[in-house]
Amino acid sequence: MNETVQTPPRNVIEVRDLVTHYGDRMILKGISMDVRADEIMVIMGGSGSGKSTLLRHLMALEHHTSGTMRILGEDIDELSGVELVELRQKLGVAFQGGALFSSMTVGENVMLPLFEHTELDRKTMEIMARMKLEVVELGGFETLMPSELSGGMIKRAAFARAIVMDPKILFCDEPSAGLDPVVASQLDDLILLLREALGMTVVVVTHELESAFKIADRITVLDRGEILFIGTPDELRADPSQRIQNLLNRVAEDDNMDADAYLNRLTGEEPAYRPL
């Protein structure tokens, strides 16, 4: 990897006017955002805000309707199959449920990207996998099956697999979902450590306010497929917007809807209103 010699692009991810649909339903309504090199960007929003959809697009898992997306300087629409595979080797993803392959041991899971993309001999791959498992404090667990691990351990193993190729960007989908506060906080520390130790850009999707404020350099707030806010945690706290303050203070928002529309929705005479 000789790209490290060159100065990396200042923005590792550039999204411009991204519009996406799920069936006929518009999910992201023209999103523009950047992720800078070496920062931890947290994408926040309630359920159905489109944050998971945005993450799937950032990982180049979905096709968008319009707009452009550049990852590490490459326009993903213009990449061939092989180029996309090469780009993906520079991205690491820790999925919400871990997504470890249940038929393989923890060690084999971590080794899989090395096995598929490098010509290293098995001994070297095993050592590299163990090193990454040590980073996430799972040293000695490589012979266990994923089903033998606890929830927090599965997430840490998923981190080990995500960083085994030393990616430039690490994506984390809801790292603290389904974990107790102590383990969730340990995962936050792990994300900070990975950024410090391995110098990678981290994109985290979460709905946990506490975790977001702890780790974020900048926060993007999504609401109903639109960007509500981009800025530092301090700027977010100081933002006067009502919707932001509702989010921070965990106030549920009431939809203002006139009585006729409500009646129509109940009787099913109008196409149902679908909240995003």
Next chain:
Amino acid sequence: MIPTDTRHPIKATTEKIGRAAVAGVEEIGLGAMMVLESFYWLIFGRREKQTVRLGAIAEQCMAIGIQAVPIIALLAATIGMMLAIQGIHTLRIFGAESRVTVGISFSVVREFAPLITGIVIAGRSGSALAARIGTMKINQEVDALYVMGINPVRFLVVPAMVAMLIMVPALTLFSDFVGLFFAGVYVNLDLGISLAAYMDQTIDLLSVDDLMHGLGKSVIFSILIAVIGVVNGASVQGGAEGVGKATTRAVVQSISAIIVTDMLFAFVVTR
């Protein structure tokens, strides 16, 4: 969604049939694409940095083929003996029991060996394939493969499909031998025809064409089982219950497809 019961029943039924037909055509298309894509990765995988691993194929051959040997042997032996029992019983009406070898050898090699092998593999491995891919899909493991730069079709489907293509005909040949042998044992016990004479007669009767008729069918069965398993697994929705439904569907569909194809193949080839 507009509630269906507010509309005219005929209109609703027509729409339902139409939707089901479209979904069916879509699934067949998906299956065809899967077969084409599998062969693409098998041939051009290395060029696209998606090499199909021999180890993965061997692993699948083990799971699909070798581990099925005991059950296939048991069923092939049973079917062979059943054919001998029924054959002798029927031919006794004409006093022609000694001609039972004709019926046994053709039935086993042309029909029963490929059919029973196909059905066992559909139940054992077609369902396993659907369950595996379905579970991987709902656990985001398929997404994980994509983001690691590993094509899921190349990684999951091709090894299973190649293993089926190798192992189903191999197992069919194996059940040919087992079925014929155990039928011979019964014939020997019941009619006193020596095993050597029975074998001699069988080899005389059977031609390479008969063997190829059975093996040719088993090749088609193997592709059907793999594709139906994969398509059902890939279309899983809604958690663990969805996986169960997809698995059942895969088994029912592949066994039906095997039996229908068997008849069509026999019809076309014997004309």
